[in-house]
Amino acid sequence: MISSLRDRWWVWVAVGLTLAKLWLTQGQAIFAIGTAGHDDQLFVKLAESLVSGNWLGAYDQLTLAKGPLYSIWIALVFLIGLPLGFAQQLAYAGACAVVVRALTPLIRSGAGRLATYALLLWNPMSFEASSLGRVLRQHVSTPLALLIFAGLIALYTRRGESLRRLAPWAALLGGAVGAFWLSREDGAWIVPSIVLLGAAVIVGTVRSPAGTWRTLLRAGLLAVLCGMVPVVVVCWQNARHYHWFGTVELRASEFKDAYGALLRVRVGPEIPYVPVTRQTREAIYAVSPTFAQLRPHLDGPIGEGWAGASSYVTHLPAEERQIGGGWFMWALRDSVAAIGYCHSAGDALAFYHRLAMEVNQACDDGRLPAGPRRSGFLPPWRTGLTREWLAAALEFVDYFVSFRSFSAYPPASIGDHDALVLFSDLTRDRLAPSPALEPTPPRQ
Numbered sequence: 208m209i210s211s212l213r214d215r216w217w218v219w220v221a222v223g224l225t226l227a228k229l230w231l232t233q234g235q236a237i238f239a240i241g242t243a244g245h246d247d248q249l250f251v252k253l254a255e256s257l258v259s260g261n262w263l264g265a266y267d268q269l270t271l272a273k274g275p276l277y278s279i280w281i282a283l284v285f286l287i288g289l290p291l292g293f294a295q296q297l298a299y300a301g302a303c304a305v306v307v308r309a310l311t312p313l314i315r316s317g318a319g320r321l322a323t324y325a326l327l328l329w330n331p332m333s334f335e336a337s338s339l340g341r342v343l344r345q346h347v348s349t350p351l352a353l354l355i356f357a358g359l360i361a362l363y364t365r366r367g368e369s370l371r372r373l374a375p376w377a378a379l380l381g382g383a384v385g386a387f388w389l390s391r392e393d394g395a396w397i398v399p400s401i402v403l404l405g406a407a408v409i410v411g412t413v414r415s416p417a418g419t420w421r422t423l424l425r426a427g428l429l430a431v432l433c434g435m436v437p438v439v440v441v442c443w444q445n446a447r448h449y450h451w452f453g454t455v456e457l458r459a460s461e462f463k464d465a466y467g468a469l470l471r472v473r474v475g476p477e478i479p480y481v482p483v484t485r486q487t488r489e490a491i492y493a494v495s496p497t498f499a500q501l502r503p504h505l506d507g508p509i510g511e512g513w514a515g516a517s518s519y520v521t522h523l524p525a526e527e528r529q530i531g532g533g534w535f536m537w538a539l540r541d542s543v544a545a546i547g548y549c550h551s552a553g554d555a556l557a558f559y560h561r562l563a564m565e566v567n568q569a570c571d572d573g574r575l576p577a578g579p580r581r582s583g584f585l586p587p588w589r590t591g592l593t594r595e596w597l598a599a600a601l602e603f604v605d606y607f608v609s610f611r612s613f614s615a616y617p618p619a620s621i622g623d624h625d626a627l628v629l630f631s632d633l634t635r636d637r638l639a640p641s642p643a644l645e646p647t648p649p650r651q
Contacts, residue, residue: 217317221324225300228328232296235615236637238340239630241622245269245537247342248626251633253278258285258633262448268544271449271456271552275441276389277344281633291634295346296333302350302357303327309357309376312364327353331610336617340639342630348390352397354383359404362426366411370422377426381433388434389441392457451552457536460582461556464563466536467581471570480520482532482586494574495565497558504542513538532586 240247249269256264257278263270284294307314307324314320332339339345358380365373387394412423438454446452456462475486488506492499504510510528517531518524530538543549548558570577578587605611620627620641631638 215317217321220321221304221328224325224328228300228334229293229296232334233290233293235292235334235336235340236617236639237292237342237620237630237634238336238617239620239622239627239634239638239641240341241620241626241630243341245272247630248622249273250278250281250342250344251630254281254285254633255629257282262444266449266551267549268540268555271445271451271453272540273457274344274388274390274392274455276386277347279389280347281342285633285635288635290636291342292636298347298350299333299353300328302353305379306353306357306360309361309364331613331615334615335613337612337614340617342634344390348387351383351387351390352400354379355387355397356400356404358383358430359401359408362423363404363408363411366408366419366423367415368422370425373422373426374429377430378433381430381435382437384430385434385437388438389454392455445552449552450554451556453552456552456556457584459552459556459559461559461563463582463584465559465566466539467583468563468566468570469539470584470586471577471579471581472566473576473578477589478521478523478529480517480531481523481529481535483530483535485528490575491566491569494569495562497561497565500546501539501542504545505538509541509545510538513541536584 242248250273253263253270253275256262263275263278281291284291287294289297303324306327307320310323311320314323333349358376361376362373362380365376387397408423412420441454442452445454451459453459469483469487469491472483472487472491474490475484478484485506488498488502492502506528510530511525513534514521514523514528514530515525517534520531520533521529523529543555543558548555566575567580569575570580581587617639620630620639622630622641627638627641
């Protein structure tokens, strides 16, 4: 007994490091942005609907714009009764521990496991507060990514073991992939790591004794099943409430086709960071009756507002209505809602389908100058972009390695009193001080 405790000294040190981090991070308040209607505030409002038993609430252009998992997480943590910040740090620590457990066959020494766990646990970006101290879905997507890696590593390092030993890791892998799919729409960044680890599993299985591949195949099927369950449940709920069997509208072929059709049109001079220029929109209005319905809004107050929001990137005044790439999608969706297509996902996607058909037809028959057909949000590669990309990549590497702009201190919360009270209520946590947030009894 004493010998066993001595051999596992590193576990007790790891527990101590975990408790120390949980204690220190409890000194950090949440940086609430009550005006972030497309991010922080959206997640909190959806969580409020979930807590009230109304799924994601009444449908509008934002209801199915982002994955629901983080709002489900906020609601679950609220119902359990934990502060959101504490629960998120606990989830991250748990994911780090699972990664170390998966690496056990490769890291035999206790000191090596402790060093790996400490490196993951105390990664400064896990307690960065000036930007990640917000109510953002990175707090669930990061632990889920670690769990995906852990599942693949475990299947590789344990590929010669029985299905009974592999089943928990396969279930973990599948569940994490399904949850990750529900947390983000922009999951391309995780694909290279999954491909590399998955290839290692396949190659290792091929080189293993005969029969190993059958066990791995069964484990893989279990992972697929576990990954499908949460996705199907969310799709079913969306079909019940919004008349569309899907997870996020940004993944719907109708919306991607419509956005891709707008990107393929080439009218007037190219403007950096503006995928669909005002001149392009004017040309499309003339040939697409469906798109022309958006003109009073897309080239009116809505478009001007989003052009102003993106002006720090485009360096153009809002009055020119040149909307930056990261903002045009929201301007488009807001304009579609403004003309009345905001009652159900089925109605909205039918509108985007008509838009895609009309614009693509105009491009195909020569009424609009255009490139090849597109679907999705990646803009066409233009001259000079390679040089700009390389410069941005070097800047990112410097930012990543040097932790430039890192701060453990959250800025003051932003928003009016009612918005911040909702944050305080649903997170069960302290908010960074704000003049708008007076002491108010919780409405829990």
